[in-house]
Amino acid sequence: MTGRAGAGAGAEAGAGAGVLPVVIPEFTVESRPFWDGLAEGYLRLQRCADCDAVVWYPRGLCPQCGSVSLLWFTASGRGAVYSFTVVRRTAGPYAAVTPYVVAYVELAEGPRVLTNVVDCGPELMHIDQPVECVFDAGDDGRALLRFRPVIS
Amino acid sequence: MTIKAAAHIAGAYEHPGRELPGTSLPQIHAEVALGALADAGLRLSDVDAYFCAGDAPGFGAISMAEYLGLSLRYLDSTESGGSSYLMHLGHAAAAIAAGKCHVALITLAGKPRSGGAPPGGSMGDPRAPEHAFETPFGAPTVAQYALAAQRHMHEFGTTSRQLAEIKVAASTHAKHNPNAFLPREVTVEEVVASPMISDPLHRLDCCVVTDGGGALVVVSPEVARDLDRVTVKLLGHGEAPKYPAGGRVDLTYTGAVWSGPAAFEEAGLQPADIDYASIYDSFTITVLQCLEDLGFCEKGQGGPFVAEGSLRAPYGRLPFNTDGGGLCNNHPGNRGGMTKVIEAVRQLRGEAIPAVQVPDCEFALAHGSGGSLGTRMGSATVILGRADT
Numbered sequence: 233m234t235g236r237a238g239a240g241a242g243a244e245a246g247a248g249a250g251v252l253p254v255v256i257p258e259f260t261v262e263s264r265p266f267w268d269g270l271a272e273g274y275l276r277l278q279r280c281a282d283c284d285a286v287v288w289y290p291r292g293l294c295p296q297c298g299s300v301s302l303l304w305f306t307a308s309g310r311g312a313v314y315s316f317t318v319v320r321r322t323a324g325p326y327a328a329v330t331p332y333v334v335a336y337v338e339l340a341e342g343p344r345v346l347t348n349v350v351d352c353g354p355e356l357m358h359i360d361q362p363v364e365c366v367f368d369a370g371d372d373g374r375a376l377l378r379f380r381p382v383i384s
Numbered sequence: 385m386t387i388k389a390a391a392h393i394a395g396a397y398e399h400p401g402r403e404l405p406g407t408s409l410p411q412i413h414a415e416v417a418l419g420a421l422a423d424a425g426l427r428l429s430d431v432d433a434y435f436c437a438g439d440a441p442g443f444g445a446i447s448m449a450e451y452l453g454l455s456l457r458y459l460d461s462t463e464s465g466g467s468s469y470l471m472h473l474g475h476a477a478a479a480i481a482a483g484k485c486h487v488a489l490i491t492l493a494g495k496p497r498s499g500g501a502p503p504g505g506s507m508g509d510p511r512a513p514e515h516a517f518e519t520p521f522g523a524p525t526v527a528q529y530a531l532a533a534q535r536h537m538h539e540f541g542t543t544s545r546q547l548a549e550i551k552v553a554a555s556t557h558a559k560h561n562p563n564a565f566l567p568r569e570v571t572v573e574e575v576v577a578s579p580m581i582s583d584p585l586h587r588l589d590c591c592v593v594t595d596g597g598g599a600l601v602v603v604s605p606e607v608a609r610d611l612d613r614v615t616v617k618l619l620g621h622g623e624a625p626k627y628p629a630g631g632r633v634d635l636t637y638t639g640a641v642w643s644g645p646a647a648f649e650e651a652g653l654q655p656a657d658i659d660y661a662s663i664y665d666s667f668t669i670t671v672l673q674c675l676e677d678l679g680f681c682e683k684g685q686g687g688p689f690v691a692e693g694s695l696r697a698p699y700g701r702l703p704f705n706t707d708g709g710g711l712c713n714n715h716p717g718n719r720g721g722m723t724k725v726i727e728a729v730r731q732l733r734g735e736a737i738p739a740v741q742v743p744d745c746e747f748a749l750a751h752g753s754g755g756s757l758g759t760r761m762g763s764a765t766v767i768l769g770r771a772d773t
Contacts, residue, residue: 252522253522254520255520256520257510257515257516257519257520258510258515258516259516260513260516263516285630286631287630287631288517288628288630288631289513289514289516289517289631291513294630295629295630296630314535314633314635315531315532315534315535315538315635316531316534317527317530317531317534317582317583317584317585318580318582318583319522319523319524319527319581319582320579320580320581320582320583321579321581321582322522322524322527322582323524324522325522326522329522332522334521334522334523334527334531334582335531336531336633336635339631342631342632343630343631343632344628344631344632344633345517345631346517346518346521346523346759347521348521348522354583359534359535359538376520376521378521
């Protein structure tokens, strides 16, 4: 896992017209440890103490078995691209940074998370591409969970 | 209890408008309500049940009921995006079968073309538990569907040219429809040469954005008997949500894998019995996946199935969306389920545009996928039969 500054880093890698916006959303109280983790440079996920399922997105019960015994753990931050798209036209804050990559990344721990893959030319993207997480920090110190290719 | 033959569609109306800057949202609801009731030979005062979804402005179903002056004993404001109206049909039939009501009105209206309403509607609720984990990443609706298309291509070898054939088939139908927003026939080459919006989906893989609406009137068999109008029987209904399931999202199938079999079982029919299918076509990939999930072809074989020209009316194996669908004709309020039912009713009444009327159309299916193939959706399937079946 690698920290990554919110401004500047990545632009040189040819990932579209610029750095992707970092807008930290409002989040639910039960997912706060996840967001606190990102701010500190850790990917924290929940595991069900009863059925062992790794739960995504963070919530107040295990959707596999209904247990409310969920334990936080620090994940590897590694994964692979399950699917991706290169967004070429859009509206809003992302309009200025096309083309950019939206992907589902399958984490090593199992869950598939919706995210961006950065530091990668869109033309080089492919399914099964190994990736690692980066923490894209905003002005308030909070960060978004994004990924970049693992160069072998 | 079953809804099989327990309710009939007696009225169906599609607003002819595609851009309606001078008409308010409640007004469009009212215009389509009056249109469908006139089609059935009924009046507002006959309605005792009202169904609407998130496109209806106000307090659930109550604000529009008040605007229309309805006296009701049954209300339902189930919201599942573009498939809402197919769910409403099933719910209305169940309520009629249970004796809760006799004349149910379902309305849809929207103004995304002139009014700037964003696609997605109620999916954008910032209080939704998934909101913080999806919205920061710049994934517009088309990108979410593109994720599903990309994975389907990866697993099954589906191609852009196969997806394009779905648009082409819709356009060969739309050219006969004087109200169609895109009335021109297009070629596979034109689709794949249109600008890439979100790989692998091109501009012409997308539906149109139109103002407008539609309405249905569902009645008990007793009411149907006294009407002068040809009615259509509801034979089966199924509905189901599909969602990423705690991080276990699989983008290669839709909720039709559950709603389809439930509808066929209730109707006592098989996919091979269906003469005409209306399949919600928000994007070409939506149709392809639903064809597979509804059992019209094997999983992964949607590409070859459509490439054979199966979808083209009137003589393809499974003529679809003969009005031109959401891809070419109309997609009022970014919600395609209502117009799917309306065209199925036209086919079963023998009132489709002659060039695309399926000969001896006895059984029709209408299917909606509301929400997003890339995240969560509400799927609903109805099977309809000609009145004499």
